[in-house]
Amino acid sequence: MGFPAAINELALRRVGDCYLAETAGQLGQEELRELSSPPADRWRVVKHNPSRTVYFGSLGGRGVYVKHFHSRSLVRRVMKRLGRSDLWCEMSYAAYLTGRGVATPEVLAAGTCNGGTWLATRAVAPAEPGDRWHERQLALGHAGARAIRQAAVALAQTVARMHAAGVLHRDLHCGNIMIRTDGAAPQPVLMDLHRARHRRVLSRRARAANLAQLFHDRYCFTSRSDRLRFLKHYLAASQASGTLRGWQIMVVQLAYHHARRMYAKRDRRTLRKDKYFYPVTLGRGWRGHVVLATKNHTKNSPASAMQFDAADWRAALADPEGLFVGPEVEAVKDSRSSQIVRRHIQVGPHRLCVYVKRARRKFAWKAIVDFFRPARSTRAFALGHALRNRRIPTALPLAALERRVGGLLVDSIFIVEAVDAPCLNRFMDTWLARQPQADARLTAAQQHRLAQEVLWQLGRLVQRLHDHNFAHRDLKASNLLVRWSPGSSPEVVLVDLDGISRRRLLTTRRRFQGLMRLNVSLLECPAVNHAGRLRMLLGYLRRPGCGRVNFKPYWRVLEEWSDHKLRRQIRSRRKRQKASRRPAS
Numbered sequence: 001m002g003f004p005a006a007i008n009e010l011a012l013r014r015v016g017d018c019y020l021a022e023t024a025g026q027l028g029q030e031e032l033r034e035l036s037s038p039p040a041d042r043w044r045v046v047k048h049n050p051s052r053t054v055y056f057g058s059l060g061g062r063g064v065y066v067k068h069f070h071s072r073s074l075v076r077r078v079m080k081r082l083g084r085s086d087l088w089c090e091m092s093y094a095a096y097l098t099g100r101g102v103a104t105p106e107v108l109a110a111g112t113c114n115g116g117t118w119l120a121t122r123a124v125a126p127a128e129p130g131d132r133w134h135e136r137q138l139a140l141g142h143a144g145a146r147a148i149r150q151a152a153v154a155l156a157q158t159v160a161r162m163h164a165a166g167v168l169h170r171d172l173h174c175g176n177i178m179i180r181t182d183g184a185a186p187q188p189v190l191m192d193l194h195r196a197r198h199r200r201v202l203s204r205r206a207r208a209a210n211l212a213q214l215f216h217d218r219y220c221f222t223s224r225s226d227r228l229r230f231l232k233h234y235l236a237a238s239q240a241s242g243t244l245r246g247w248q249i250m251v252v253q254l255a256y257h258h259a260r261r262m263y264a265k266r267d268r269r270t271l272r273k274d275k276y277f278y279p280v281t282l283g284r285g286w287r288g289h290v291v292l293a294t295k296n297h298t299k300n301s302p303a304s305a306m307q308f309d310a311a312d313w314r315a316a317l318a319d320p321e322g323l324f325v326g327p328e329v330e331a332v333k334d335s336r337s338s339q340i341v342r343r344h345i346q347v348g349p350h351r352l353c354v355y356v357k358r359a360r361r362k363f364a365w366k367a368i369v370d371f372f373r374p375a376r377s378t379r380a381f382a383l384g385h386a387l388r389n390r391r392i393p394t395a396l397p398l399a400a401l402e403r404r405v406g407g408l409l410v411d412s413i414f415i416v417e418a419v420d421a422p423c424l425n426r427f428m429d430t431w432l433a434r435q436p437q438a439d440a441r442l443t444a445a446q447q448h449r450l451a452q453e454v455l456w457q458l459g460r461l462v463q464r465l466h467d468h469n470f471a472h473r474d475l476k477a478s479n480l481l482v483r484w485s486p487g488s489s490p491e492v493v494l495v496d497l498d499g500i501s502r503r504r505l506l507t508t509r510r511r512f513q514g515l516m517r518l519n520v521s522l523l524e525c526p527a528v529n530h531a532g533r534l535r536m537l538l539g540y541l542r543r544p545g546c547g548r549v550n551f552k553p554y555w556r557v558l559e560e561w562s563d564h565k566l567r568r569q570i571r572s573r574r575k576r577q578k579a580s581r582r583p584a585s
Contacts, residue, residue: 459539
């Protein structure tokens, strides 16, 4: 599986410091110099990280990708000395898998430059990355679903052949799979083979762990039936021993563990310096973290598709106290616990509509606790991106600032993108009331269907929040926004990230406390009746493949806890009213 095998199977010939494949044709010294050092005016950077840079350009009228490997880590240098560099691994695995019926990119040339190595491959065209292709097909209805089923069968057979050859792709996700669209059916092509590894015998657990990476990548975009159909065709093509249910249980468990590792890895990046986040230091003791780019773009978040610069952020945040004053500042809240305003800020060429929140300390003794922990703005910034990594809809956190004097927290500011959507109660009163507003006319059937979708999505949102061990101490309708336009599906968005905390283990009692708070807040909305609150609970309890749910014990407990909560709220309000009427002594 080393480089000599790649030379034999690819029939590479040496030209100076480079190697050319037979399919490369007549590439001259000028083209080889261009591949080793792509000019910026002709080659576009597709991807860049500390270990490699990928360029796209054209040679002879055909698209070509050039991957430059320039990692200087100790492990990579040792592997290169042992003849196992990323370049030679990708070349050898491409040749090895191509000879065993697995589609891979066509290798053109390879070489060395500036202490690194590079590999040129023919662009797979016409083709599209698997994740983008899948999302586009989901929007096409029945025709797209039929194409997805065909691609799933072809991908299952491709992965089965790869495993039969004894190869594991250690970065198996749809971003590393190109879907060719020039045939009668979509055909997958495996990319990024430098992380592949060969084993003489692949165990069931090793195969299941490799499939778990793919399941985790598409879990939010596929149904349980889709994943079972893929696994069924994989088992038929690989002729692996075991039952479908046994494999399904093993893959799901390994996908859960893989997801936890991936989420933990991404969460650690939030407060570090990379291409997505950047720590900034301002004057007078202010410092914090800002967003440069986001990995997951959402259509309802314009800021998620923007690229920011650290220098532009420093200019926009040069006067943190000035964010709360000005002619365009709209006061939203001013209380003992926080001050919130809505305004526009200019970050380089981008103009953003944001909410700016300043946390206030209600109790003086908390200054001691704040000395040993991050500020509320920093915690909200990290938790907000942790929720977005888990595809839980929430507003995009843009910046978190804190000011300390000798380690003592003096002030903290949190900036989050504004979500132009009404809160849950206002949305229900606008669109689902018996006598809706004049501009919100819906038929009775449309109102019923919309209410079902919103309350079901609400239950699923809380379920996903709790499944990832996040608790919200202020889960109520005013902290939930609903984005919806006629002809589309509603989306419930979680806001007020200050109330979210991460738990090592979320107990059943704490889960029901969150459901109880939400249930009580829905009682204040006349448009949500008994059946609507029950539908919210069913959306929380039901999971794919669980069958019928005996919801009545949960419902009785939820109603009992809600009654206690209401009585406590009434007593508390009466005490405040009585205290406000008491004459001053």
